Amino acid sequence: MIDRYHLRYFLAVVDTGNFSRAAAACNVAQPTLSVGIARLEASLGRTLFNRTNRRVALTEAGAGLLAHARAIESGFAAAERAVTGAAAAPLLRLGVLTTIPRHAIERWLAARSGDRVELVEGNERDLRARLARGRIDAALTILRDGDDRGAGQHLLTEGYALAIGSTHPLAGRASLSAEEIAHEPMIVRRHCEMLSETSRFFTARGVRPFFPARTTSDDRALSHVRARLGITVMPESFHADGVARVPLADFDPSRDVGLVFAAHAPPDAALVTGLREALTYSRSSRT
Numbered sequence: 001m002i003d004r005y006h007l008r009y010f011l012a013v014v015d016t017g018n019f020s021r022a023a024a025a026c027n028v029a030q031p032t033l034s035v036g037i038a039r040l041e042a043s044l045g046r047t048l049f050n051r052t053n054r055r056v057a058l059t060e061a062g063a064g065l066l067a068h069a070r071a072i073e074s075g076f077a078a079a080e081r082a083v084t085g086a087a088a089a090p091l092l093r094l095g096v097l098t099t100i101p102r103h104a105i106e107r108w109l110a111a112r113s114g115d116r117v118e119l120v121e122g123n124e125r126d127l128r129a130r131l132a133r134g135r136i137d138a139a140l141t142i143l144r145d146g147d148d149r150g151a152g153q154h155l156l157t158e159g160y161a162l163a164i165g166s167t168h169p170l171a172g173r174a175s176l177s178a179e180e181i182a183h184e185p186m187i188v189r190r191h192c193e194m195l196s197e198t199s200r201f202f203t204a205r206g207v208r209p210f211f212p213a214r215t216t217s218d219d220r221a222l223s224h225v226r227a228r229l230g231i232t233v234m235p236e237s238f239h240a241d242g243v244a245r246v247p248l249a250d251f252d253p254s255r256d257v258g259l260v261f262a263a264h265a266p267p268d269a270a271l272v273t274g275l276r277e278a279l280t281y282s283r284s285s286r287t
Contacts, residue, residue, distance in 0.1 A: 004076060006040040007069045009033050010048065014066060015135055017056055058133055066134045067264045091116045092271070095127040095139035098191050100257070100279075101237050102219060108278035123191065128260075137265040140275060142193060143258040153267065154258045155276040158236045160194060162246045163221070165228040171244035178205040178248070185230035187221050188214040197253055198233050237279060 012022035012033070019037075023030040041048050046061035058066065096105060096119055109117065120127075120136050127139040143154060162181070164171045170181070178201065186209040189195065202209070212230050215221050221232055226242040233248065235255065257279060261267050 009036040093118045093136040095136040097141040143256040156257045156279045159254045175247040182207045187230040187232040191216045
């Protein structure tokens, strides 16, 4: 027999990725939680987690249980609300790609009311892993081959351009070639999904600039650009006071930004619409 608290322990381990954090989330001692998981595994006759010193991963049986466990817990919560008359307080766990502009997320959050939101930032690989394990409900990320484009999940297609301090002599140009900026210092955005392509583009043209800074923060990259420490390549939707965006001639890669939903979470039309508006506004208001 499966008790509800067993499922709560199971979901807590999935969501936190760690037995000690799961125990804290459930307000129990770690041995108590471990015993509960063991009893759940014994009742099912299956191992639910692969445990190592560094991580806890779902087994195939655990992945199969996950969607059912969330549905059961959701049903319990709905029943409790129906009896007590409590209003629903849904929690949306949204993964956000690190290269999504901060001001787009700010605009989307400002337009929301009612639902609770938990934001989880990560790179593409991390967000996809969290989706597969049911740790987040949806991910705002780059769409790849195999993602469902028919459910209204595509939000924005955008290219890349140079970010240059607005007081820089080249800031007013309609476009710039790689050769024209060969002697300009470049800020390296180490988390950029186009970092390899950008490097190959400049190398193929004999451009090997000086790199005065390497960062995984786009806000910091923009700050460096504004201070004229260097220039960089960023998605078109990034903008900031004191930063000009100038096209880079012959550099034409683009990215499709969209929502990918976890197996347990059906597509949310309101979420799609709200994020599309925020991203579109972010891109159209760039300077």
